[in-house]
Amino acid sequence: MKGGLAIALALALGALAGHFLLQDNGYVLVSFQGYVVEMSVPIALALLVLAYLAVRLVAWLWRVPRQLGEATARARVRWAGRQATRGYIAIAAGKLDQGERLLTRGARRSGAPLMNYLAAARLAHQRNDPDRRDGWLRMAYEQEPAAADAVLLAQAEMQMDDQAFDQALATLNRIREHNPKHGQALRLLAALYWRRQDWRALLDLLPALRAMPPLPPAKLNLWTTDAFEALLADPALDEPGLDRLWDEVPKLLRGEPRLVLARARTLARCGAVATAEAEVRRALRERWDASLIRFYGELPLPEAAQQLKNAEAFLRERPEDPDLLLSVGRLSFRNQLWGKARSYLETSLSIRPTPEGCAALGQLLDRIGDREAAARAYQRGLALSTAGSKTPTMAPVAR
CATH class of the missing domain: 1.25.40 (Serine Threonine Protein Phosphatase 5, Tetratricopeptide repeat)
Known part of the structure; x- marks a missing residue:
């Protein structure tokens, strides 16, 4: 705009200069409804330039209020932005009171x-x-x-x-x-x-969530596992109800050790110990899990000798697995194989001392009459135990 004004002023000055300097500066006559206006060409050009300048001035004056309003609004937004910035700085410095005040002071003016x-x-x-x-x-x-x-x-x-x-x-x-x-x-x-x-409500919602990325599949599987694990452990569940619920478990998760264990515990509670033993053993062959093998050693299967034989078969591939050694030690105890039980339990404790292992060894030593060694085992287990830990006992000796 400044360049345009400069050009217009130059033209006007040039026209005036031409009027006074040129010998023949032309002639302009304007006749309108009986009125006649006569002037030289330079004067006519100067008037045209002045008219243009007047139009530009009026247009500028017309826009001034709007431009002032926009400028004021921009200034308010900048001020609100500065207040927000100061607020976030105060928050970062731990001044929550001041941060809240600064964030809200200019909120209405903020962008x-x-x-x-x-x-x-x-x-x-x-x-x-x-x-x-x-x-x-x-x-x-x-x-x-x-x-x-x-x-x-x-x-x-x-x-x-x-x-x-x-x-x-x-x-x-x-x-x-x-x-x-x-x-x-x-x-x-x-x-x-x-x-x-609220496990049932969660399971009802999960199908809709699976169709909505980007929720990680691992998160969905964790929620699904948690829900089914809790439902499978329901003490009111009977065996037919357990089978119906198991049919709802996605096939992808049926090998999940937590779910296998929850189902096996309920099967055992319902009296289907042999089914529980078979399912746990099959799951262990497909995917080894410490919780499953520990539970296997606690199962009160009537065929205790065969159960021990099945457990010892795993030792060929995992001879130094402390959880497996604990389980075969418990099963040896049930089969009244005192020397074998003591060897397995002591080997398990030498690899990884646990309150469970100490309790099992203490029960064995009590059973064979070594009260002093049993007391030491119990004391060691007590020292290893943590708040809230549970120490399961071994199943009764098979007769």
Whole structure:
């Protein structure tokens, strides 16, 4: 614009100079509705330039209020941005009170007020102030009604942090009312069911989640395993019910040791010990697992000699596996093979001392009458035990 004005002024000055310097400066006559205007050509050019300048001036004056408004708005946004930056710096320095105040001071003038209010809500949540948290969330919604889902998701996450699971469930269901396939809401809902141990609800939700990447398959498989493990261990489950539930387990996960173990325990409780033994042994051949082999040694199978023989067959490939040695030691105890049992148990403890192994050895020594050695074994096991640990006893001696 400055260049255009300079050119216009140069033309006007040139026209005036021409009027005074040229001997024959031309002649212009304008007649309009009886009015006649006479002037030289340079003067006419100068008037045209002045008219152009006047039009430009009026246009500029017309735009001034809008430009002033835009400039003021930009200044406010920059100021709000500086306040937000100072707020995040204060948060990083651990000054949560100051950070919250700075984030919200210029939130309405910010280019992204939603982010400011959500950040302030999270700060209030960290400071255990639910009233302020909910207030900022409400203001976030008022500023950006179209972002209601984002506000509700943030609210549900914070409610879950507070273990307000019923409130979080209600919040997530509000999202699902108008958007049943909202991916993040479904993921939060699955996490909520998992934390509440609402296993059946979790399993009902997982098929929808499997169709919604990018949730990692490992996470989905973990949730599925956790849910089925808990359901398979239900003490009210009978054998037919167990079989029906097992049919629901995805084939990909039926070899998962945790699920095999949960099913085997329920089978044993229902009296199907032989079936449990066969399934555990088959699972061990396909995928070795310490929990499974320890459970195998606890199974009270009537054919104790054959059970011991089956367990010892694994020793050919795993002669120094402490869990396997513990199990064959227990099975040798059941078969009244005291020397073999002591050898297996002491070898297991030499590789990896455990309270379980010490307890098993103590029971064996008690059985053969070596009370002093038994006491030492029990004392060693007590020293190794940790808070909350359980020390299972060995099955009765087979008759």
